[in-house]
Amino acid sequence: MRDFKGRFIKGSEPWNYGQKGIYSKDTLSKMRNVKLGRKLTDEHKAALSRAHDPTYTHSKETRKLLSERAKEQWANNKKYRSGMIGENHPNWNGGESRRDYSLWFKEGFKNKIRKRDRYRCQLCGKSQKDELYDINQRLTIHHIRFNKKDIFHGYFITLCCSCNAKMNYNRSYWRKFWKSFMRKKGYLPKFIVRTPIKREVHLNI
Numbered sequence: 001m002r003d004f005k006g007r008f009i010k011g012s013e014p015w016n017y018g019q020k021g022i023y024s025k026d027t028l029s030k031m032r033n034v035k036l037g038r039k040l041t042d043e044h045k046a047a048l049s050r051a052h053d054p055t056y057t058h059s060k061e062t063r064k065l066l067s068e069r070a071k072e073q074w075a076n077n078k079k080y081r082s083g084m085i086g087e088n089h090p091n092w093n094g095g096e097s098r099r100d101y102s103l104w105f106k107e108g109f110k111n112k113i114r115k116r117d118r119y120r121c122q123l124c125g126k127s128q129k130d131e132l133y134d135i136n137q138r139l140t141i142h143h144i145r146f147n148k149k150d151i152f153h154g155y156f157i158t159l160c161c162s163c164n165a166k167m168n169y170n171r172s173y174w175r176k177f178w179k180s181f182m183r184k185k186g187y188l189p190k191f192i193v194r195t196p197i198k199r200e201v202h203l204n205i
């Protein structure tokens with residue numbers, strides 16, 4: 001579903017999601033024939049794998065070009081600027097950034113997480129030394145469940161500034177990504193044992 005500006009509304013389901021028996025046999029065979037016997041070139045395969053790699057970034061030159069273009073737009077294009085402020089920004093999340101963190105989320109706690117992750121961004125491997133040199137900031141601590149009230153160390157991961165910015169897009173993907181990452185590392189329990197909810201049975205007698 002799209003809004004009045006034609007932008008995709010997050011979380012809305014495609015009309016045919018999970019449905020069966022909506023295409024006729026004729027249509028199905030036509031759809032099959034389109035893809036039948038078609039092989040992807042190695043170039044095409046490489047491009048697809050690049051597109052699906054979450055750690056892939058543009059080259060330095062491209063990033064510089066994009067940044068310059070964005071700066072120019074910001075300075076000269078009023079419409080662009082207003083679309084990037086507050087609730088008009090594509091990553092706007094209902095004013096979440098103004099809500100409070102847990103009292104535990106202080107420098108001492110963050111340093112423990114950084115130490116556990118050996119002072120390296122866990123996505124691209126950048127070291128804290130390089131980060132301090134580049135932008136004069138320590139590595140950031142990311143809440144993998146996007147819950148500011150979390151205090152359990154298994155829900156935190158060390159990231160560099162630029163990788164942390166990626167987390168604000170496609171949140172459900174990253175939530176799953178980090179949870180399985182933490183399970184593999186042993187910071188999160190492999191299986192969560194949930195006690196079954198007792199359902200009361202009401203009998204109408």
Ligand SMILES: [Zn+2]
Binds near residue numbers: 122123125159162163
């Ligand atoms: Zn990084």
